[in-house]
Amino acid sequence: MLRSRRKSxxxxxxxxxxxxxxxxxxxxxxxxxxxxxxxxVPEGDSNFALEAAAGGVAEVRFGQLAQxxxxxDAVKAFGQRMVADHSKAAEKLKDLAAKEGMTLPADMNxxxxxxxxxxxxxxxxxxxxAYAQAMVKDHSDDVAEFEREAASGENAALKQFAAExxxxxxxxxxxxxxxxxxxxxxxxx
Numbered sequence: 001m002l003r004s005r006r007k008s009x010x011x012x013x014x015x016x017x018x019x020x021x022x023x024x025x026x027x028x029x030x031x032x033x034x035x036x037x038x039x040x041v042p043e044g045d046s047n048f049a050l051e052a053a054a055g056g057v058a059e060v061r062f063g064q065l066a067q068x069x070x071x072x073d074a075v076k077a078f079g080q081r082m083v084a085d086h087s088k089a090a091e092k093l094k095d096l097a098a099k100e101g102m103t104l105p106a107d108m109n110x111x112x113x114x115x116x117x118x119x120x121x122x123x124x125x126x127x128x129x130a131y132a133q134a135m136v137k138d139h140s141d142d143v144a145e146f147e148r149e150a151a152s153g154e155n156a157a158l159k160q161f162a163a164e165x166x167x168x169x170x171x172x173x174x175x176x177x178x179x180x181x182x183x184x185x186x187x188x189x
Contacts, residue, residue, distance in 0.1 A: 041100050045155040048145065048162070053093055053104035055142060058112035059086040062131070065119060072128045074182040078135065078175060085172070089165055096157050125183070132180035139173040 041049070059082045066079025097104045108116065115134060122130055146166045153159035179185075 041102055041158070042154040045149070045153050045158045046102065048149045048153065049093065049097055049102060049158055050105060051109075051145065052162075053090065053097070054107070054109045054112065055138070056086045056090040056093065057106065058108035058116070059138070060090070061108060061116055062112075062119070062134070065116065066131050069120070069123055069127045070131065071124045072179075072183050074179045075128045075131055078179045079131075081175070082135075082172070085168055089168070092165075093161060096161055100155065100157060128183040129180075129185040132176065132183050132185040135176040136173070136180050136185075139169060139176050142169050143173055 063079040063082030063086065066075050066082070070076040070079060094104060107113075119127065119130055119134065143166070146162045146169055149162035150159060150166055153162060
């Protein structure tokens with residue numbers, strides 16, 4: 001009887017030792033993994049990335065809509081450029097976010113969805129003018145946000161992304177203003 005009790009205790013100690021060893025490996029492994037990954041993305045930079053991603057999705061969708069519904073060659077060409085440029089920027093941002101451990105939205109925000117729905121009900125000259133106005137406003141806002149991130153972002157990778165993307169957005173704004181003049185959209189910004 002003493003032997004069976006001793007075997008039972010020996011097995012219990014062995015199981016406990018293995019369980020403790022597994023626990024230690026998990027804890028130390030988790031600490032090493034978190035030590036090797038980059039520090040968390042600061043909230044301001046994270047918000048920038050989330051807004052940039054959702055905005056990029058919106059620009060692609062709006063660009064597709066412009067190619068489909070635009071009556072002016074200027075609107076259709078601008079829409080085509082939006083799809084190409086914002087798809088490319090979205091891929092860069094997606095890769096960067098993955099390296100930083102961030103998850104980005106795959107769809108546009110609610111305000112952009114409402115604007116998309118409004119534009120999708122228009123056609124002809126009304127569509128062209130409304131789209132041109134929306135693109136001037138949107139790219140004015142984008143340029144300001146990207147300038148802010150490029151100047152004062154804390155995350156080096158996002159700051160560099162903003163600085164590298166900014167000239168393209170500034171060119172988009174210039175082209176959007178030219179498009180607005182071409183289609184006779186009311187002057188703004």
